[in-house]
Amino acid sequence: MQGGRLVGEFPALRVAQKELRLFFNSPVGWSFLGVFLLASLFVFFWVEAFFARNIADVRPLFEWMPLMLIFLAAALTMRLWSEERSHGTLEYLLTQPVPLWQFVLGKFLACAVLLGLALLATLPLPLTVAAIANLDWGPVLAGYLAAALLGCAYLSIGLFVSAHSANAMLSLIGSVLICGALYLIGSPLLTGFFNDDTAALLRLLGSGSRFDSITRGVIDLRDLYYYAALCTGFLALNVYTLDRQRWATDSRQRRHRLWHAGIALLLLNLLLAGIWLQPLTGLRVDVTQGRLYSISEPTRDLLEQTREPLLIRGYFSERTHPLLAPLVPQIKDLLREYAVAGGERVQVEFVDPAENPETEREASEQYAIDPTPFQVADRYQSALVNAFFHVLVSYGGEHETLGFADLIEVKTASGSQPEVALRNPEFDITRAIRDVLHSYQAGGNLFEQIDRPVQLTAYVSADDRLPQLLLTYRRAIEKTLEARVARAGGKFRVEFVEPEAGDGAVAERIVDEWGFQPLLASLNDQREFYFYLTLEDDHQVVQLPTGAFDPDAFEQTLDAGLKRFASGFTKTIALVFPETGSGQFRGRAPAVHTFQTLEQEISRDYSIVREDLGDGEVDSSADLLLVLAPENLDDTAVYAMDQFLMRGGTVVLGTSGFSVEARGGDLQMREVDSGLASWLAHHGIDIAPAMVLDSQHRSYPVPVMRRVGGYEFRDMQFVDYPYLIDIRGDGLNSEHPITRGLPSLALAWSSPVAVSRERSDISAEWLLRSSPDASRSSARNVMPGAIEDDTRSDSDGKPQRETLGLLMQGRFSSAFSEVPGDDPGDSAGVEERAAALGVERIRSHLNQSSDAARLIVIGSNDFASDQVMSGLVAASGTEFLSPVALLMNTLDWSLTDGSLLQIRSRAHFNRTLPPLDSRIRSRLEYTNYAAALLVLAVFGLLHWLRERRRRTYWRRVLA
Structure with a gap:
């Protein structure tokens, strides 16, 4: 009753009900919806090659929606007023006492319901993606909102055109032309012919460009208003057009003049309101998971640290590549948010160097910013254009620049156009801000960047116990420490403690807590003494390496230790790769592994020291030791790693009992x-002598033998490769910051890592693990053709989940009882080596670490090698490299640099599809087609039954 009363009170609802009834009774209407649905599926799976694109989103659907909605809206509206004219019922409507806007609104509501049904019919597509991957529903819901708004705008245009013609086909053509022109205005097909300012204005007017902004997951009030203004304007024009049919020949009557003035005033106000809203960039909501297009809290915290003016300048040319042009407004909006977040401390400006030779010369000479050549085509010719696409970050005389290669990510897929998007602009810009801020701060007082007071405790024996070398060393460093205390402003204290004093309780405590064993001056002098230096605050304890007790090197060692307590200084990573010297290897030289991609990425955030472990020590400036693909390490090299861990350091290790290389076309x-x-x-870690194969794996380019007749050919093909494990979901530890932000990880040629012995003072936590369907392989042939025939073995003969990455933290004990090479029976040799160094022989050895020591083990030699990286790029079509992201997250977390850790994995292309068998891909695609056809068949059957009942009824009446 309430629904009927509501329809009766509002004629617009009664009109909408009538139009919907006519539509559902017409097979032509269902045909239009069916064609729209099938076209959407065809575009999604074939034109945009969803599975080859390998990204877990539904952007291919929405990218074509502005064009498909043009035809759908024109088809839904073409007959609504045209048939009223052709059937002669329009004059009847014009004479009714009901306001004309009720009829217009009713027909519009009916079309909007049909539009909603058409969009609802495409819902199985995002449901399919969500069923197989981690779909971000924010952009999906925003995309449907944008499609509904754009469709309503097109419907209002279609109704307006239909009111001008009695021919439905002319209405269809007219609607398509007007809606198509509105879409074309802001498309790259047209904006590429104009300069940047004109192109930006055209994109503001175009219906498709506004649509793209919403579908990426940013709901902007300006875009919503744009579509609302279009609907309001054209519906008002529709009412105005119909009302003119009532007018007499003389249209200069007062009522008619009021109509003219009113409609003109309405359109003018809609336009002025849009112009007024345009500068208001903050009226938007980022609905993406993780707020990919919004300034994050770590960025805001970093901006709070600025004390000098921070300049962010965008260098963008008016004329650039058509694929880059739509990205310029996006990055400008993001930079403006930096200005809003930083307030008066942040200055953002945009320049085109080509317009001012002096600006171009400054950009080139002072900041090394040069244009990038792009091939573009205009109305007359194809040309090579040198365009700027750079961002400069400058602070206190320090600066850093970001170019095209730093900001842009290109996703390619066979059979489709490349997809160009901003890679992760906030991460890149925030990193640049951090670097210039830290570089500026590094030139000042070190203690200004230390929040908690730091104490240096020197566990040093009395002077009469010390050898002359250490006595001289102590007096020299005391002067250095006194000077530092005077400059520290109360943030640095120094205390000398004699461990043997009193009852020797201190000596017992430091042996138990830190493993500080008594030292010997030489093999001939058995006097024991202590000489250990520690830095500590209420958060961590770090031992300062003393090396050869060189007073000249102490200040550098002290600074390196203090920087571990400071925020704002670039950390140092000691890299041990197979090609980093031969001192750590024994026997034959190892096979060459290259890690240039990883090394380049690390160098963007950290200082790098190429470490040679053969001298038995890790560089004193190193904050973390990264060892990948170690081979034939001798005791001296292992001892260097051991003592670095004992000093409270972090060791990240990628190792396995196997290595895979491409040689002569074979793996x-x-x-x-x-x-x-x-x-x-x-330390209680066991790496099994086997490799893991997983049914959840990725494709990889490998050589495959192809037989044609009696000949064999070797081709490179993408094949499903069980040794390239695809880790995602519950295979990534969601509780740990290292893996929490990773959407997925490709891990190549990995061995199981297990905790063989648990200790109460060391915590063990898994980081990476396979799917439950993984198994161990003892085969040595890793070529794809041999995988089906390999022999697999595990502990119980059944598939099981394997741990592939492990984190251990706590108080480690040294694996060495003494320094390697100090053979008591070889005292002459030891003394000879000591004399050659010009120092007394002093054995400094730690037996136990502090609680801050960490050991991270990943069971693979090759997972981050260039060989694997190039294969992942070739297979995915994007430069997002998950193994590099994993290691960078590990470095960030280990060095307590959480600012970049939270935003590193926010890039658009990071969500990839899980590996799917070709049969599963086909089944998913055909299931969507079948569902669409089933819906159409059901409605067709209902229509047939309705028509049958109607004919039966009339036969009975006429009989």
Whole structure:
């Protein structure tokens, strides 16, 4: 009753009800909806090659929606007023006492309901993606909102055109032309012919460009108003057009003049309101998961640290590549948000160097910013244009620039156009701000960047116990420490403690807590003494390496230790890769592994030291030790790693008993002796002598033998490769910051990592693990053709989940009882080596670490090698490299640099599809087609039954 009363009170609802009834009784209407649905599926799976694109989103659907909605809206509206004219019922409507806007609104509501049904019919597509991958529903819901708004705008245009013609086909053509022109205004097909300012204005007027802004997951009030203004304007024009049919020949009557003035005033106000809203960039909501297009809290916290003016300048040319032009407004909006977040401390400006030779010369000479050549086509010719697409960040005389390669990510897929998007602009810009801020701060007082007071405790024996070398060393460093205390402003204290004093309780405590064993001056002098230096605050304890007790090197060692307590200084990573010297290897030289991609990425955030472990020590400036693909490490090299861990450092290790290399067109596995097995076993870690195969895996370009007749050919093909494990979902530890932000990870040629012995003072936590369907392989042939025939073995003969990455933290004990090479029976040799160094022989050895020590082990030699990186790029079509992201997250977390850790994995292309068998892909595609056809068949059957009942009724009446 309430629904009927509501329809009766509002004629617009009664009109909408009538139009919907006519539509559902017409098979032509269902045909239009069916064609729209099938066209959407065809575009999604075929034109945009969804599975080859390999991104877990539905952007291919929405990218074509502005064009498909043009035809759908024109088809839905073409007959609504045209048939009223052709059937002679329009004059009847014009004479009714009901306001004309009720009829216009009713027909519009009916079309809007049909539009909603058409969009609802495409819902199985995002549901399919969500069923197989981690779909971000924010852009999906925003996309449907944008499609509904754009469709309503097109419907209002279609109704307006239909009111001008009695021919439905002319209405269809007219609607398509007007809506198509509105879409074309802001498309790259037209904006590419104009300069940047004109193109930006055209994009503000175009219906498609506004649509793209919403579908990426940013709901902007300006875009919503644009569509609302279009609907309001054209519906008002529709009412105005119909009302003119009532007018007499003389249209200069007062009522008619009021109509003219009113409609003109309405359109003018709609336009002025849009112009007024345009500068208001903050009226928007980022609905993406993780707010990909909004300034994050770490960025805001970093901006709070600025004390000098921060300049962010965008260098963008008026004329650039058509694929880059739509990105310029996006990055400008983001930079403006930096200005809003930073307030008066942040200045944002945009320049085109080509317009001012002096600006271009400054950009080139002072900031090394030069244009990038792009091939573009205008109305007359194809040309090479040198365009700027750079961002400058300058602070206190320090600066950093971001170019095209730093800001842009290109996703390619076979059979489709490349997709160009901003990679992760906030991460890149925030990193640049951090770097210039830290570089500026590094030139000042170190203690200004230390929040908590730091104390240096020197566990040093009395002077009469010390050898002359250490006595001289102590007096020299005391002067250095006194000067530092005077400059520290109360943030640095120094305390000398004699461990043997009193009852020797201090000596017992530091042996138990830190493993600080008594030292010996030489093999001939058995006097014991202590000389250990520690830095500590209420958060961590760090031992300062003393090396050869060189007073000249102490200040540098002290600074390196203090920087570990400071925020605002670039940390140092000690890299140990196979090609970093030969001192750590024994026997034959190892096979060459290259990690240039990883090294370049690390160098963007951290200082790098190429470490040679052969001298038995890790560089004193190193904050973290990264060892990948170690092979044949001798005791001296292992001891260097051991003592770095004992000093409270973090060791990140990628190792396995196997290595795979491409040689002569084949993938060859060889067994590798890292030299670390006993050291890892001492710490309770076991790496199994097997490799993991997983049914959840990725494709990889590998050589495949092809037989044609009696000949064999070797081709490179993408094949499903079980040794390239696809880790996602519950395979990534969602509770740990290292893996929490990773959408997925490709791990190549990995071995199981397990905790063989638990200790109460060391916590163990898994980071990476396979799916439950993984198994261990003892085969040595890793070529794809041999995988089906390999022999697999595991502990119980069944598939099981394997741990592939492990984190251990706590108080480690040294695997060495003494310094390697100090053989008591070789005292002459030891003394000879000591004399050659010009120092007394002093053995400094730590038996135990502090609680801050960390050991991170990933069971693969090759997972981050250039060989694997190039294969991942070729297979995915994007430069997002998950193994590099994993290691960078590890470095950020280990060095307590959480600002970049939270925003590193926010890029648009990071959500990838899980590996799917070709049969599963086909089944998913055909299921969507079948569902669409089933819906159409059901409605067709209902229509047939309705028509049958109607004919039966009339036969009975006429009989």
